[in-house]
Structure formats: structure tokens, C-alpha cells
Amino acid sequence: MASRRTPDPPGLRARTARGGVVNAVFLSGAELLVLAQGLLATALLGPDAIGLYGIVTTTAMTIVALRRVGIDEAFVQTAADDEEAEFQRALTVELALGLLGALGVALLAPVLAAAYDDDRLLALTFAVAYLPVAFALQAPQWIFFKRMAYVKLRVLQAIVPLGTVLVTVPLLLAGVGVWALVIGPFAGNAVAVLAAWRASPYAFRLRPDRKAARRYLRFSWPVFVTSLVALLVAQGQIAVFGLDEGLVTAGYITLAATLTRYADRADQILATTIYPAIVRVRDRVDVLEELFEKANRLTLMWAFPFGAGLALFGADLIVFVLGDDWRGAIVLLGGLAVAVALQQVGYSWFAFYRARGQSWPQAVESGVFGASFAVLAVPGALLWGAWGFVAGRVGCTVCVLVARAVYVRRLLPGARMGGVALRACVPVALATAPVVALRLALWGGERPLWQALLELALWLGVLAWATWRFERSLLTELRGYLT
DSSP: OOOSOOOOOTTHHHHHHHHHHHHHHHHHHHHHHHHHHHHHHHHHHHHHHHHHHHHHHHHHHHHHHHHOOSHHHHHHHOOOSSHHHHHHHHHHHHHHHHHHHHHHHHHHHHHHHHHTTOTHHHHHHHHTTTHHHHHHTTTTHHHHHHTTOHHHHHHHHHHHHHHHHHHHHHHHHTTOGGGHHHHHHHHHHHHHHHHHHHHOSSOOOOOOOHHHHHHHHHHHHHHHHHHHHHHHHHHHHHHHHHHHHOHHHHHHHHHHHHHHGGGGHHHHHHHHHHHHHHHHTTTOHHHHHHHHHHHHHHHHHHHHHHHHHHHHHHHHHIIIIIOGGGGGGHHHHHHHHHHHHHTTTTTTHHHHHHTTTOOHHHHHHHHHHHHHIIIIIHHHHHHHHHHHHHHHHHHHHHHHHHHHHHHHHHHOTTOOHHHHHHHHHHHHHHHHHHHHHHHHHTOOSSOOHHHHHHHHHHHHHHHHHHHHHHHHHHHHHHHHHHO
């Protein structure tokens, strides 16, 4: 075991904390814009069109994930005398995977059209086949990730959502329909690719190298397995409803999956922020344990309230904002919110293994997730509909957390996943109790808008007080790094 008395690298804590704030500001701002666009599209297009788009984008984005197999993280780990040449070797592997991903999307287009018996899927799927290549061509962002130059990195990453919103929203309002959701991302990605290479300190050059390719792919195959399971689960949850009940029900599960995915945004922000820091201190178990615990406390301050908030107020969002056409999504939205929020406990654990060059444990966890989804969620949906699916997804989360706890204990024996989770539950429980009491006291059937807003204000106020009360020391420490 490494010494526990080695001093921290100078300024690493402060750089990491400031990077987290920069990431949070940029990514949360961009995500809010995308969320607003998504709600507008949902309200304007209706369940049928959103179900159609959900099938297409789930396929495209999960294939993007399939070819994003950790080449960027492997590049961050690699110490090379000629970093420009090493970047070009990594870029060559990434672009080759991107081209294979684009081909995969194109080949799936006729399969999706036949499976759902809807010819519109053919053209829409072909239209998004460029996405794996577009993401590969934004590889210069890795350089700033490795250097922990977070401002420049997040400015570049914010171009896609900003450009997408600026193009998509006018097209939606002009009545272009579901194609607005295809044209907008194309414009955003095109601008992002140009900006990335304009900012890149290294030249665009392909440098094929079999030895380097084997090294990158050896690190990356478990990440590929993880992404493959994500593809199967994402497609499976749409198919289990859409193939049996049609595009409208597929639209319901697409809405629920789209909104609940924001539960992991804090985890994604912190995981990407702390990864270069983990690489620098990967031999210091005490520092890793502290970093793991504090990162999880911070992320659960977002994930648990987000999940509980959607469970409590998701029906109000649908009734008062999206309209009666979306009432069929209420159970799926609330249930998935709880399952996804619970799944964020210890979420960043895989970054600690990857920093040591061990990416395979995450593939094991993904295998548990995929198997439990097939055994619990799919039969639950087929036998008992939305409620059965939700119960199955919560069961999947329990299985994942058990597997995760085993690996966390092996690498970080002093880390406390359960203790951190229980601590994060307290502010949410304190905020939820008076809302439930008020709801029961005023219950009279359909709740009016004023009551929903009153409950939301009460919930947010108690949540803010309770979070400060129980996490004051951590928030004060974080503020100290920023001054």
C-alpha cells in the first residue's frame, strides 16, 4: 500500500475544485437549454413523433457510445515524449471506430423500419448516421481534458448544445416537425468540429500504428461491453413497450428516459473533472478514498433530490405543462426517476479503476445490469405494464449496487457507499415529509396549479435548509478551494 504521508500535488485540490465549478456552470447551463428544447418539442410534437425520434436517437447515440470506448481516457493516462504524435495515434483509432459506428447506424436503418413497420424510420436513421464520425472529429477536446484546462474544454463542449438549440427551436416553431430534431444537432456538431480543430494545438494528421491501436483497444474493450449493454437496455425498454403497444407508448418511455437521464449529470460532471486528478494520485489509497467519498456526497446532493422531485412533481409537469396526451408517462417517469437516482450511489467508482489501467470491472457491473434487466424489468413490463417495469428497474438498481460495492471495497476499503447514501437521504426525507402531509391534508382529487406550486416551493425551501444543515462542512471546504 502506498504511503499515507506523501503530500498532495501542489494545488491539485484547488484545481480540481475549480474545474468542478467550471464544469458545473457550463454543463448545467447547456443542459438546461437542451431540457427546455426537449420539453418544447415534447409539447409541440406529441407522443407519436417523440416515440419515432426516440427510436432513432436511442439507436444512434448508443452506437456513438459503443465506439466511444475510452480512447480519450487512455490518452489522458499515456505519458509520451511526443504528445502530438501520441494524440494523432489515438485520433486514428477513434476515427476508425467512428466510421464503423456510422456504418452500423446505416445498416440498422432498414432493420428499425421493418421492426416497427414505419418507413419514416429509414430516412431519419440514415440522417443521424454521421454522429459517430462527428464525435470522433471533436477529439482535440481530449488535449484540454488532459491538461485540466476546463474553461477551454467546456467552451468547446458547450457549442453542440447551444448550436443545436439555436437551430432546432426556430424550426420547431416553424412547423418543420420531427426533422427539426435532426437538423439542429447536425448544425451544432458541424460548428463544434470546426471550433475544436481551430483551437487544437496539434495538427490534424492520421498516424496508423498497430502497437498503439492494440494498446488503446486493450484498455477499451470493457468500455465497449459497458456501452453494448447500455444499447441493449435502451433499445429494450423502448421495444418492450413500442413493439407491443405502438409509437405512442414508445413516446412515453422516451420522455421518461430523456428526463431521468439528468439525474446523472452531477456524476458526469464530477467524474470527468476528477479523472485527471485520480491519475495523478492513483497510488495513494487514502487520497483516493477521500476523493471518492466527497465526490459521491456532492453528486448525491443533486441525484437524490432530482429523483425525488420527479417522483413527487413529475405528474404536475405532465398535467400542467405537457398536456393530457402524456398522462400515460406518469408512472414511468416517477419510477425511472427513483431507479436512476439510486443508481448514482458510488457512480464514479469506475474512474478509480480506469485510472489504474483496469477498465474490466465496469464491464462486470454492466453484465449484472443487463442480466437483471432481462430477468426483472422485461418480464415485469410484459406481465404488469408500467408498474411492473418500474419495479423491475428498481430491482436492477439493487443488483448493480451490490456488484458495485464489491469492487469499491476491493480498491478503496475505507470508502463508505452505504453511509454516504443514507446521509444524502436525510435532506430529501425532511423536505418530502411536509409536502406529503400537505398533499394529504388538501387532497380533493385533481390538484390545482396553485397547490402544486405551493408544494414545490415548500419542498425546495426545506431541501435547501436541510442540505446546508447536513453538508455545511463539505460546502464550506469547497468554497475555500475557490477563494
